[in-house]
Amino acid sequence: MKQNVPISTLTTMRLGGEARFVQEINKVEDIDTAYQFAKSNGLPVFILGGGANTIGLDEGYGGVILLVRLRGVEVIEERPESVVVKAYAGEVLDDVVKITTLRGYSGIEALSMIPGTVGAAPVQNVGAYGQQISDVVAEVEVYDSQTRKIRILSKKQCKFAYRESIFNTGSEVGRYFIVAVSLRLAKGATLHPPFYVSLQKYVDEHQVADFSPENIRQMVATIRAEKLPDPKIIASSGSFFKNVELSDEEAAVAREKGVQVWRENGKNVVNSGWLVEQAGLKGKEFYGMKVSDKAALILINESAKSYADLSLARAKIADIVWKKFGFVLEQEPVEIR
Ligand SMILES: Cc1cc2nc3c(=O)[nH]c(=O)nc-3n(C[C@H](O)[C@H](O)[C@H](O)COP(=O)(O)OP(=O)(O)OC[C@H]3O[C@@H](n4cnc5c(N)ncnc54)[C@H](O)[C@@H]3O)c2cc1C
Numbered sequence: 027m028k029q030n031v032p033i034s035t036l037t038t039m040r041l042g043g044e045a046r047f048v049q050e051i052n053k054v055e056d057i058d059t060a061y062q063f064a065k066s067n068g069l070p071v072f073i074l075g076g077g078a079n080t081i082g083l084d085e086g087y088g089g090v091i092l093l094v095r096l097r098g099v100e101v102i103e104e105r106p107e108s109v110v111v112k113a114y115a116g117e118v119l120d121d122v123v124k125i126t127t128l129r130g131y132s133g134i135e136a137l138s139m140i141p142g143t144v145g146a147a148p149v150q151n152v153g154a155y156g157q158q159i160s161d162v163v164a165e166v167e168v169y170d171s172q173t174r175k176i177r178i179l180s181k182k183q184c185k186f187a188y189r190e191s192i193f194n195t196g197s198e199v200g201r202y203f204i205v206a207v208s209l210r211l212a213k214g215a216t217l218h219p220p221f222y223v224s225l226q227k228y229v230d231e232h233q234v235a236d237f238s239p240e241n242i243r244q245m246v247a248t249i250r251a252e253k254l255p256d257p258k259i260i261a262s263s264g265s266f267f268k269n270v271e272l273s274d275e276e277a278a279v280a281r282e283k284g285v286q287v288w289r290e291n292g293k294n295v296v297n298s299g300w301l302v303e304q305a306g307l308k309g310k311e312f313y314g315m316k317v318s319d320k321a322a323l324i325l326i327n328e329s330a331k332s333y334a335d336l337s338l339a340r341a342k343i344a345d346i347v348w349k350k351f352g353f354v355l356e357q358e359p360v361e362i363r
Pocket residue numbers: 038072073074075076077078079080094115140141142143144145146147149150151152153154193202203204205254255256257262263264265360
């Protein structure tokens with residue numbers, strides 16, 4: 027177990043003070059040992075994968091951070107039309123996408139290049155370019171910190187919704203440590219036109235006719251590389267603000283004012299990146315935090331020295347959007363507290 031580790035080194039936004047304890051979880055038995063250590067010392071626990079959706083505070087974290095490093099990927103079931111692939115939580119999600127698409131399996135190819143681990147993917151039900159992980163989750167193996175037992179949660183029990191699951195919403199948040207995720211993938215292509223807007227644009231412009239999982243992966247990787255920052259080089263947490271949800275009445279008023287309102291999963295949604303861009307903030311920098319000039323939804327840590335800087339920048343951006351549109355922007359990434 028390590029002590030006094032800067033959270034800035036564990037997260038892609040690269041901010042935050044020290045974590046009092048950090049324990050790598052390399053095998054399943056390590057999980058219970060770490061929880062018992064935390065319990066007997068009266069300390070809270072925070073589970074951390076790649077830190078791509080998590081931000082550290084300046085005061086650091088007085089508890090135990092569990093670094094998910096459980097490895098292994100295997101095909102556990104094979105049928106004529108599909109396979110079930112079980113991947114352990116510490117695997118890099120994109121590595122699993124790469125391996126499975128190379129074998130011609132379909133279901134997660136559009137999730138190519140999403141930073142982070144397999145274990146975090148069900149937490150916010152990661153999605154991109156028309157696919158989300160819940161589409162293919164067969165089951166999730168978890169360590170239950172209440173019973174101290176390993177158990178299997180069915181897809182239904184995970185209560186997946188848009189960027190939501192029981193792991194980040196509701197009364198059971200913090201109860202489960204995700205050990206492994208089993209994905210049912212199809213043999214052969216399952217994504218066909220019309221695709222998600224930016225993917226379709228690429229297909230049209232390049233007159234693509236090969237929609238194999240491997241080719242979709244290549245297209246998505248190219249599109250993403252053009253506008254999204256590589257966390258190895260540029261510090262960010264990806265999408266920084268949640269999309270704004272409106273009631274039908276609010277949506278009607280907003281549309282009259284020229285606001286773009288989308289229907290998504292039965293809800294009225296305003297893209298927060300669109301709001302930030304329309305507020306004239308693309309490329310603008312506040313307190314060392316820059317609104318990406320390629321994708322306004324992304325806030326880049328150019329030279330912020332602290333979480334306090336980020337907090338000031340967030341307030342400034344939210345205030346400008348509020349004054350222009352009357353919508354409240356909320357932060358998407360989780361904070362370690
Ligand atoms: C440049 C960039 C682009 C991005 N693009 C997308 C995108 O297209 N689509 C998308 O959906 N997301 C996107 N994200 C967000 C991010 O990649 C996802 O949220 C991803 O799942 C984070 O994985 P992680 O391992 O880094 O999670 P972390 O940040 O380490 O953890 C995220 C949350 O999951 C919890 N958690 C992590 N592992 C476990 C576990 N084993 N058991 C229980 N809880 C756990 C943590 O406690 C935390 O609450 C992007 C981020 C960046 C930086």
